[in-house]
Amino acid sequence: MYTLLRSILFCFPPEAVHHLSMNMLRFACRIGFIRKMMARHFQAKGVQPYQLWNLTFPNRVGLAAGFDKNAAYLRELETLGFGSVEIGTVTPLPQPGNDQPRVFRLPKDKGLINRMGFNNEGVKAAAERLRAYRGHGSKLIIGGNIGKNKVTPNEEAWKDYEICFRELADCVDYFVVNVSSPNTPGLRALQEKESLRQILTHLQVINNERQQPLPLLLKIAPDLGNAELDDVADLALEIKLDGLVVSNTTISREGLTTDAEKVKAMGAGGLSGAPVRQRSTEVLKYIISKTQSRIPVIASGGIFTAADAKEKIDAGACLVQVWTGFIYEGPAIAKKIATSI
Protein backbone atom coordinates (compact mmCIF):
# COMPACT_ATOMS: atom_id res chain seq x y z
CA MET A 1 0.00 0.00 0.00
CA TYR A 2 2.70 2.50 1.02
CA THR A 3 4.83 1.39 -1.95
CA LEU A 4 2.11 2.66 -4.28
CA LEU A 5 1.63 5.90 -2.36
CA ARG A 6 5.41 6.39 -2.32
CA SER A 7 5.69 6.05 -6.08
CA ILE A 8 3.11 8.85 -6.43
CA LEU A 9 4.74 11.04 -3.77
CA PHE A 10 8.16 10.57 -5.38
CA CYS A 11 6.85 12.33 -8.52
CA PHE A 12 6.89 15.62 -6.60
CA PRO A 13 9.73 17.65 -5.02
CA PRO A 14 10.80 16.22 -1.63
CA GLU A 15 10.27 19.36 0.44
CA ALA A 16 6.81 19.99 -1.00
CA VAL A 17 5.84 16.38 -0.26
CA HIS A 18 7.19 16.70 3.27
CA HIS A 19 5.02 19.74 4.04
CA LEU A 20 1.97 18.41 2.24
CA SER A 21 2.00 15.02 3.94
CA MET A 22 2.66 16.45 7.41
CA ASN A 23 -0.12 18.99 6.99
CA MET A 24 -2.52 16.29 5.81
CA LEU A 25 -1.55 14.22 8.82
CA ARG A 26 -2.17 17.21 11.05
CA PHE A 27 -5.58 17.72 9.52
CA ALA A 28 -6.47 14.05 10.13
CA CYS A 29 -5.19 14.21 13.71
CA ARG A 30 -7.43 17.17 14.47
CA ILE A 31 -10.43 14.87 14.19
CA GLY A 32 -10.46 13.10 17.54
CA PHE A 33 -11.71 9.68 16.52
CA ILE A 34 -9.42 9.51 13.47
CA ARG A 35 -6.42 10.33 15.63
CA LYS A 36 -7.42 7.67 18.16
CA MET A 37 -7.85 5.10 15.39
CA MET A 38 -4.49 5.98 13.91
CA ALA A 39 -2.80 5.91 17.32
CA ARG A 40 -4.26 2.45 17.97
CA HIS A 41 -3.12 1.28 14.55
CA PHE A 42 0.43 2.66 14.73
CA GLN A 43 1.19 2.07 18.42
CA ALA A 44 3.72 -0.70 19.06
CA LYS A 45 1.82 -3.03 21.36
CA GLY A 46 3.33 -5.18 24.08
CA VAL A 47 6.60 -3.22 24.06
CA GLN A 48 8.41 -2.63 27.34
CA PRO A 49 9.21 1.03 28.00
CA TYR A 50 12.95 1.69 28.00
CA GLN A 51 14.65 3.49 30.89
CA LEU A 52 17.65 5.69 30.25
CA TRP A 53 18.94 8.85 31.97
CA ASN A 54 15.99 8.67 34.37
CA LEU A 55 13.65 8.99 31.40
CA THR A 56 11.04 6.48 30.33
CA PHE A 57 11.03 6.02 26.56
CA PRO A 58 7.70 4.44 25.46
CA ASN A 59 9.77 2.44 22.95
CA ARG A 60 13.30 2.52 21.54
CA VAL A 61 12.51 4.05 18.15
CA GLY A 62 12.88 7.79 17.74
CA LEU A 63 12.63 10.25 14.89
CA ALA A 64 16.02 11.82 14.16
CA ALA A 65 16.69 15.55 14.10
CA GLY A 66 15.82 17.60 11.06
CA PHE A 67 12.41 16.10 10.40
CA ASP A 68 10.47 18.29 12.82
CA LYS A 69 12.84 21.21 13.01
CA ASN A 70 10.34 23.60 14.58
CA ALA A 71 8.51 21.21 16.92
CA ALA A 72 5.42 21.68 14.78
CA TYR A 73 4.23 18.07 14.40
CA LEU A 74 4.73 16.44 17.79
CA ARG A 75 1.19 15.17 18.22
CA GLU A 76 1.18 13.73 14.71
CA LEU A 77 4.52 11.98 15.21
CA GLU A 78 3.45 10.60 18.56
CA THR A 79 0.31 9.27 16.84
CA LEU A 80 2.58 7.41 14.40
CA GLY A 81 4.11 5.53 17.33
CA PHE A 82 7.50 7.18 17.77
CA GLY A 83 8.85 6.86 21.29
CA SER A 84 10.88 10.02 20.94
CA VAL A 85 11.35 12.95 18.58
CA GLU A 86 14.48 15.04 18.36
CA ILE A 87 13.36 18.52 17.39
CA GLY A 88 15.70 20.95 15.59
CA THR A 89 18.34 21.65 14.76
CA VAL A 90 17.26 24.98 16.18
CA THR A 91 19.42 28.10 16.21
CA PRO A 92 19.06 31.26 18.33
CA LEU A 93 17.71 33.36 15.45
CA PRO A 94 15.37 32.21 12.71
CA GLN A 95 17.17 31.56 9.41
CA PRO A 96 15.98 30.53 5.95
CA GLY A 97 18.62 27.90 5.20
CA ASN A 98 20.04 27.33 1.74
CA ASP A 99 18.26 28.02 -1.54
CA GLN A 100 15.89 25.39 -2.88
CA PRO A 101 16.10 22.77 -4.23
CA ARG A 102 18.12 21.44 -1.30
CA VAL A 103 16.85 17.88 -0.85
CA PHE A 104 17.31 15.15 -3.48
CA ARG A 105 16.18 11.53 -3.59
CA LEU A 106 18.38 8.66 -4.69
CA PRO A 107 15.77 5.89 -4.96
CA LYS A 108 18.20 3.38 -6.47
CA ASP A 109 20.33 3.69 -3.35
CA LYS A 110 17.49 4.29 -0.89
CA GLY A 111 19.20 7.52 0.05
CA LEU A 112 18.72 11.27 0.27
CA ILE A 113 21.12 14.16 -0.17
CA ASN A 114 20.28 17.35 1.70
CA ARG A 115 21.83 20.75 2.19
CA MET A 116 19.03 22.34 4.18
CA GLY A 117 21.43 24.55 6.17
CA PHE A 118 19.56 24.67 9.49
CA ASN A 119 16.43 26.35 8.14
CA ASN A 120 14.32 26.96 11.24
CA GLU A 121 12.03 29.48 12.87
CA GLY A 122 14.42 30.10 15.75
CA VAL A 123 14.61 28.61 19.22
CA LYS A 124 11.93 30.83 20.74
CA ALA A 125 9.25 29.62 18.31
CA ALA A 126 10.16 25.99 19.01
CA ALA A 127 10.13 26.58 22.79
CA GLU A 128 6.67 28.13 22.64
CA ARG A 129 5.25 25.15 20.77
CA LEU A 130 6.96 22.69 23.09
CA ARG A 131 5.53 24.36 26.18
CA ALA A 132 2.04 24.19 24.72
CA TYR A 133 2.53 20.51 23.82
CA ARG A 134 4.01 19.60 27.19
CA GLY A 135 0.83 20.86 28.84
CA HIS A 136 -1.11 17.90 27.44
CA GLY A 137 0.50 15.13 29.48
CA SER A 138 2.12 13.35 26.53
CA LYS A 139 4.59 10.50 27.16
CA LEU A 140 6.64 11.32 24.07
CA ILE A 141 10.30 11.92 24.93
CA ILE A 142 11.58 15.08 23.26
CA GLY A 143 15.20 15.80 22.47
CA GLY A 144 16.36 19.33 21.70
CA ASN A 145 18.98 19.37 18.95
CA ILE A 146 20.82 22.70 19.08
CA GLY A 147 23.12 24.48 16.65
CA LYS A 148 24.57 27.85 15.77
CA ASN A 149 23.39 30.47 13.31
CA LYS A 150 25.23 30.61 9.99
CA VAL A 151 26.39 34.19 10.67
CA THR A 152 27.90 33.35 14.07
CA PRO A 153 31.66 32.84 13.83
CA ASN A 154 32.98 29.56 15.25
CA GLU A 155 34.81 31.38 18.07
CA GLU A 156 31.45 32.59 19.35
CA ALA A 157 29.53 29.40 18.67
CA TRP A 158 29.39 28.53 22.39
CA LYS A 159 27.16 31.57 22.94
CA ASP A 160 24.61 30.28 20.42
CA TYR A 161 24.57 26.86 22.08
CA GLU A 162 24.03 28.55 25.45
CA ILE A 163 21.11 30.64 24.13
CA CYS A 164 19.42 27.54 22.72
CA PHE A 165 20.09 25.56 25.86
CA ARG A 166 18.61 28.18 28.19
CA GLU A 167 15.57 28.70 25.99
CA LEU A 168 14.72 24.98 25.72
CA ALA A 169 15.83 23.67 29.10
CA ASP A 170 12.38 23.65 30.66
CA CYS A 171 10.67 22.01 27.71
CA VAL A 172 12.87 19.16 26.43
CA ASP A 173 13.98 15.88 28.04
CA TYR A 174 17.52 15.77 26.68
CA PHE A 175 19.86 17.91 24.60
CA VAL A 176 21.97 17.11 21.57
CA VAL A 177 24.78 19.43 20.56
CA ASN A 178 25.03 19.34 16.80
CA VAL A 179 28.43 20.18 15.39
CA SER A 180 28.31 17.57 12.67
CA SER A 181 26.03 18.95 9.96
CA PRO A 182 27.90 19.37 6.67
CA ASN A 183 25.59 22.20 5.58
CA THR A 184 26.70 25.08 7.77
CA PRO A 185 30.08 26.31 6.55
CA GLY A 186 32.83 25.55 9.07
CA LEU A 187 30.52 23.92 11.63
CA ARG A 188 32.25 20.57 11.57
CA ALA A 189 35.54 22.19 12.58
CA LEU A 190 33.89 22.44 16.00
CA GLN A 191 34.29 18.66 16.28
CA GLU A 192 37.95 19.33 17.06
CA LYS A 193 38.67 18.38 20.70
CA GLU A 194 39.32 21.80 22.24
CA SER A 195 36.35 23.45 20.51
CA LEU A 196 34.14 20.62 21.71
CA ARG A 197 35.52 20.92 25.21
CA GLN A 198 34.72 24.63 25.31
CA ILE A 199 31.13 24.23 24.10
CA LEU A 200 30.28 21.13 26.12
CA THR A 201 31.86 22.09 29.43
CA HIS A 202 30.25 25.52 29.23
CA LEU A 203 26.84 23.88 28.76
CA GLN A 204 27.58 21.46 31.59
CA VAL A 205 28.24 24.35 33.98
CA ILE A 206 24.89 25.91 33.11
CA ASN A 207 23.21 22.52 33.23
CA ASN A 208 24.59 21.76 36.68
CA GLU A 209 23.04 24.93 38.02
CA ARG A 210 19.68 23.34 37.39
CA GLN A 211 17.89 21.42 40.11
CA GLN A 212 17.62 18.51 37.70
CA PRO A 213 20.35 18.63 35.07
CA LEU A 214 19.31 17.29 31.68
CA PRO A 215 21.17 14.61 29.72
CA LEU A 216 23.61 16.31 27.38
CA LEU A 217 24.64 14.47 24.21
CA LEU A 218 26.87 15.17 21.24
CA LYS A 219 26.05 14.19 17.65
CA ILE A 220 29.01 13.25 15.49
CA ALA A 221 29.68 12.83 11.78
CA PRO A 222 30.41 9.43 10.24
CA ASP A 223 33.32 11.02 8.37
CA LEU A 224 35.58 11.37 11.40
CA GLY A 225 38.79 9.35 11.23
CA ASN A 226 39.99 7.10 14.06
CA ALA A 227 42.19 9.78 15.65
CA GLU A 228 39.24 12.17 15.78
CA LEU A 229 36.96 9.46 17.15
CA ASP A 230 39.57 8.75 19.82
CA ASP A 231 39.44 12.43 20.78
CA VAL A 232 35.65 12.36 20.98
CA ALA A 233 35.67 9.19 23.10
CA ASP A 234 38.41 10.52 25.43
CA LEU A 235 36.65 13.83 25.88
CA ALA A 236 33.25 12.21 26.42
CA LEU A 237 34.71 10.05 29.19
CA GLU A 238 36.76 12.88 30.68
CA ILE A 239 33.91 15.36 30.99
CA LYS A 240 31.34 12.63 31.70
CA LEU A 241 29.12 13.39 28.77
CA ASP A 242 25.73 11.71 29.07
CA GLY A 243 25.63 10.28 25.57
CA LEU A 244 26.47 10.40 21.88
CA VAL A 245 24.36 10.31 18.74
CA VAL A 246 26.13 8.28 16.06
CA SER A 247 25.81 9.50 13.40
CA ASN A 248 24.84 12.43 11.19
CA THR A 249 24.87 12.34 7.36
CA THR A 250 28.05 11.73 5.37
CA ILE A 251 29.79 13.89 2.78
CA SER A 252 31.08 10.74 1.07
CA ARG A 253 29.54 9.62 -2.25
CA GLU A 254 31.26 6.25 -2.37
CA GLY A 255 29.53 3.05 -3.43
CA LEU A 256 26.40 4.65 -4.92
CA THR A 257 24.59 2.97 -7.80
CA THR A 258 22.86 6.19 -8.88
CA ASP A 259 24.49 7.59 -12.01
CA ALA A 260 27.59 9.56 -10.98
CA GLU A 261 26.67 12.54 -13.19
CA LYS A 262 23.26 12.74 -11.55
CA VAL A 263 24.81 12.64 -8.10
CA LYS A 264 27.28 15.32 -9.09
CA ALA A 265 24.46 17.52 -10.39
CA MET A 266 22.73 17.29 -7.00
CA GLY A 267 25.72 19.10 -5.55
CA ALA A 268 26.96 19.43 -1.99
CA GLY A 269 25.16 18.09 1.04
CA GLY A 270 24.86 15.24 3.51
CA LEU A 271 24.03 11.78 2.24
CA SER A 272 21.67 9.73 4.41
CA GLY A 273 19.80 6.43 4.29
CA ALA A 274 21.07 3.02 3.21
CA PRO A 275 24.42 4.32 1.86
CA VAL A 276 25.46 5.61 5.31
CA ARG A 277 24.35 2.55 7.29
CA GLN A 278 27.56 0.56 7.23
CA ARG A 279 29.92 3.44 8.00
CA SER A 280 27.63 4.66 10.73
CA THR A 281 27.65 1.21 12.36
CA GLU A 282 31.46 1.05 12.07
CA VAL A 283 31.74 4.36 13.90
CA LEU A 284 29.23 3.16 16.48
CA LYS A 285 31.26 0.00 17.13
CA TYR A 286 34.48 1.98 17.36
CA ILE A 287 33.01 4.43 19.86
CA ILE A 288 31.44 1.67 21.97
CA SER A 289 34.75 -0.15 22.15
CA LYS A 290 36.77 3.01 22.91
CA THR A 291 34.39 4.08 25.67
CA GLN A 292 33.97 0.48 26.89
CA SER A 293 30.19 1.03 26.70
CA ARG A 294 30.39 3.62 29.45
CA ILE A 295 28.63 6.30 27.36
CA PRO A 296 25.11 5.52 26.09
CA VAL A 297 24.76 5.89 22.33
CA ILE A 298 21.74 6.66 20.17
CA ALA A 299 22.22 5.13 16.71
CA SER A 300 21.17 7.02 13.60
CA GLY A 301 22.11 6.19 10.03
CA GLY A 302 20.48 3.92 7.48
CA ILE A 303 17.89 2.28 9.71
CA PHE A 304 14.97 1.02 7.59
CA THR A 305 14.03 -2.33 9.14
CA ALA A 306 14.08 -4.19 12.45
CA ALA A 307 17.19 -6.02 11.18
CA ASP A 308 18.98 -2.68 10.65
CA ALA A 309 17.96 -1.57 14.13
CA LYS A 310 19.12 -4.88 15.63
CA GLU A 311 22.49 -4.40 13.96
CA LYS A 312 22.85 -1.11 15.87
CA ILE A 313 21.57 -2.54 19.16
CA ASP A 314 23.90 -5.53 18.83
CA ALA A 315 26.75 -3.09 18.22
CA GLY A 316 25.91 -1.48 21.57
CA ALA A 317 23.38 1.28 20.87
CA CYS A 318 20.69 1.91 23.49
CA LEU A 319 18.17 3.62 21.23
CA VAL A 320 17.71 4.02 17.49
CA GLN A 321 16.48 6.88 15.34
CA VAL A 322 15.12 6.89 11.80
CA TRP A 323 14.83 9.65 9.20
CA THR A 324 15.39 8.52 5.61
CA GLY A 325 13.89 5.13 6.45
CA PHE A 326 10.64 6.89 7.36
CA ILE A 327 10.45 8.31 3.82
CA TYR A 328 11.16 4.99 2.13
CA GLU A 329 9.33 2.60 4.49
CA GLY A 330 6.34 4.73 5.43
CA PRO A 331 4.36 5.65 8.52
CA ALA A 332 4.40 2.20 10.18
CA ILE A 333 8.20 2.17 10.52
CA ALA A 334 8.29 2.96 14.26
CA LYS A 335 5.77 0.25 15.07
CA LYS A 336 7.46 -2.34 12.85
CA ILE A 337 10.87 -1.75 14.41
CA ALA A 338 9.76 -1.20 18.00
CA THR A 339 7.87 -4.49 18.13
CA SER A 340 10.90 -6.46 16.89
CA ILE A 341 13.80 -5.15 18.96
Ligand SMILES: Cc1cc2nc3c(=O)[nH]c(=O)nc-3n(C[C@H](O)[C@H](O)[C@H](O)COP(=O)(O)O)c2cc1C
Ligand atom coordinates in the same frame (compact mmCIF):
# COMPACT_ATOMS: atom_id res chain seq x y z
C1 LIG B 1 16.53 16.42 5.05
C2 LIG B 1 17.35 16.13 6.27
C3 LIG B 1 17.55 17.14 7.22
C4 LIG B 1 18.32 16.88 8.36
N1 LIG B 1 18.49 17.87 9.29
C5 LIG B 1 19.21 17.61 10.40
C6 LIG B 1 19.35 18.60 11.40
O1 LIG B 1 18.81 19.70 11.30
N2 LIG B 1 20.10 18.30 12.49
C7 LIG B 1 20.70 17.07 12.66
O2 LIG B 1 21.35 16.85 13.68
N3 LIG B 1 20.57 16.11 11.73
C8 LIG B 1 19.84 16.34 10.62
N4 LIG B 1 19.69 15.37 9.68
C9 LIG B 1 20.38 14.07 9.87
C10 LIG B 1 19.45 13.04 10.49
O3 LIG B 1 19.02 13.43 11.76
C11 LIG B 1 20.14 11.66 10.60
O4 LIG B 1 21.12 11.73 11.60
C12 LIG B 1 20.77 11.22 9.29
O5 LIG B 1 19.94 11.50 8.20
C13 LIG B 1 21.10 9.72 9.28
O6 LIG B 1 19.94 8.96 9.50
P1 LIG B 1 19.08 8.30 8.30
O7 LIG B 1 20.04 7.52 7.45
O8 LIG B 1 18.07 7.45 9.01
O9 LIG B 1 18.46 9.41 7.56
C14 LIG B 1 18.91 15.59 8.55
C15 LIG B 1 18.69 14.58 7.60
C16 LIG B 1 17.92 14.83 6.48
C17 LIG B 1 17.70 13.74 5.47
